[in-house]
Amino acid sequence: MSLFSRHKLSEYESSDYQQQLNEFKYKITKFEDRLDKLENDWECASQGESFRPANGIDAKEAANRVEKAAQKALPNELKKAFDEINSAVKNEQKSVRLYQYECGPSINVIGKPQRKRIYHIDTLSKELKKYGYETKFDPNDSDGPYSFLEVSWEGKGTSNVSKIDSSKKYILPLEGTDREITDSVTGKTITHEVAYACPHGGKWDIVYDRKICSDAVVVSGREIINVPKWVESIEPIEAD
Incomplete structure (x- = not known):
């Protein structure tokens, strides 16, 4: 008669034993996976093939x-x-x-x-x-x-405020902010966008709009007279 048969495990001991067994099986599985990968890498290297991990980048x-x-x-x-x-x-x-x-x-x-x-x-x-x-x-x-x-x-x-005519309208694009918008399926460029300075609710903010701008980013000259310094430094472009 085995030791196991002579000693009836309590419900708690049985649960604890099963948990330990499951953890041991998991470690064995992970070890086998690592061994398979090492064998595969070694085979590639022995044949002169280069290999790189799935998440590797140069x-x-x-x-x-x-x-x-x-x-x-x-x-x-x-x-x-x-x-x-x-x-x-x-x-x-x-x-x-x-x-x-x-x-x-x-x-x-x-x-x-x-x-x-x-x-x-x-x-x-x-x-x-x-x-x-x-x-x-x-x-x-x-x-x-x-x-x-x-x-x-x-x-x-x-400051570029001295260039402003309060009776005209302007756009205030930020240099170097051009970006392409691509189709997520085809990967082709749909349009280009640029960041513009615009007033919203009494505060100046940065918004993106089409490279050929819409009315959403057109600002009247009188709105540019008293503005934060970062807006003053933007080269204004007269809107058509």
């Missing part, structure tokens, strides 16, 4: 994804940057630091502070220069948790 693709993310975020980041500049100007400052990350109090699994991106400072620097600002990167830490972009405007004339 350096060029990784760089392209980062650039696309930066361009997609640019309109909102540019507006946020102009808000910070406008606030600094009101305080009679001649420069402002735009920090790349917002560091949270929590620590991740490898012992580093959690970081939330605020700005893509490389892309933002190029864009702000188009509006006449001087930009300078943090000389000590180009991509660390406390890296920043210093933006200055001493002696820089960035």
Whole structure:
């Protein structure tokens, strides 16, 4: 008679035993899967074939994804940057630091502070220069948790208000914000869009519209006379 037959398992012991057995079977399955993958990789390598994990990307693709993310975020980041500049100007400052990350109090699994991106400072620097600002990167830490972009405007004339005729209408497109809209099925380009500055409910905001703009982004000249500094710096285009 076996030990098992002599000792009748209680309901609790039986459940615990079954759970342990299931966990052991799961570990065996995962191990077999890893073994199969290693054997497959070894076979490919022995035959001179290159292999890459299903989620693997090369350096060029990784760089392209980062650039696309930066361009997609640019309109909102540019507006946020102009808000910070406008606030600094009101305080009679001649420069402002735009920090790349917002560091949270929590620590991740490898012992580093959690970081939330605020700005893509490389892309933002190029864009702000188009509006006449001087930009300078943090000389000590180009991509660390406390890296920043210093933006200055001493002696820089960035306002375009003097060009405005209050009796005419204008559009205010933001440079470098062109993007293609593609069909999700065919992958073909449907239209192009551009970010425009527009007033909404007493505040200025950024909206996307067709490259050949609609009436939704046309602004009367009298609305552009007293505007935030970031709007002043946009080159106005007279609407037909």
